[in-house]
Amino acid sequence: MAPKTGASVLDLGCGKGGNLAHITALGARAVGVDISLAQIKAAEARWSDTGMVLHRTDATRYLKEGGEQFDAVFSVFGAAWFTDPAVLLPAIRRRLRPGGVFAFSHRPPIEGCYGCQASYINRSEDEDPLVVKRWDYEPDRWVETLTEHGFTAAGARLVPAPSGRRKIGTLVVRAHG
Ligand SMILES: C[S@@+](CC[C@H](N)C(=O)[O-])C[C@H]1O[C@@H](n2cnc3c(N)ncnc32)[C@H](O)[C@@H]1O
Structure with a gap:
């Protein structure tokens, strides 16, 4: 994204805030x-001295x-993966300055499994797994x-993927608003 000094940059699904730092x-x-309180608390605890501004809420909301308008919006294995693009993309465009960058990354699709996919994230032994789309x-596409x-x-x-045991690479997508 190469943000200039003073540019405003938004991370959708920032997790513990390392990319924002x-x-x-x-x-x-x-x-x-x-959307996760635990993630926002972890980001606040680790990066409060950087001046980053954090919000605990759903990305589309x-x-x-x-x-506020942004020069760049990005999402690393974050909300851009877990939100219907038909809903998210117009909402991002509304907040991007003309010519601003939208970039995101996540795992590539499994061959033959395209579009909205259901997935389960394990929680504790006493809880049902979290269902995510x-x-x-x-x-x-x-x-x-x-x-x-x-x-x-x-x-x-x-x-x-970098050389090593992992074989699955990363899908990187970029566009201008
Ligand atoms: C795999 S983590 C990646 C975190 C961070 N981007 C990173 O690279 O370390 C996915 C994050 O997206 C957040 N997330 C998923 N759906 C979201 C949504 N609709 N709105 C906001 N955050 C969301 C999750 O709470 C989680 O922190």
């Missing part, structure tokens, strides 16, 4: 949103309720979807 180190104004598209929603210069590519 990097953004603040580059001199940008960082805002993070996460945050985007729809506020008016995620949206898995191939790179070409992401480019089409972003373009249909008015984004420009959309691009998507698969970054191979």
Whole structure:
């Protein structure tokens, strides 16, 4: 994203805030949103001295309720994976400055399993697993979807896994508002 000093950057599903901390180190104004109280508390505990601003809420809700404009919006294995793009993409465009960057990453889809997929995240032994939906598209489909929603210069590519035991790479998607 290469944010300039003073640029405003929003992370959707910021988790414990490590990526936002990097953004603040580059001199940008960082805002993070996460639906999980535990994640937001962990980010506050670790990074309160960086000046990052954190909100505990759903990403779409945050985007729809506020008016602040951002130079860049990003999501690393975050809300952009777990939210229907038909709902999320218009909400992001409303908050991106003209020409601003939207970038996100997550695992690539499993062959033959495209679109909305159900997944279970284990919690404690006494609780049912958390049911989540995620949206898995191939790179070409992401480019089409972003373009249909008015984004420009959309691009998507698969970054191979670093050498080691892991074999699954990362899908990286980027477009302009
Ligand atoms: C796999 S973690 C990644 C966290 C962080 N981006 C990172 O790279 O370390 C996914 C995060 O997305 C958050 N998340 C998922 N759906 C969300 C939503 N609709 N709104 C806000 N946060 C969401 C989860 O609470 C979780 O913290």
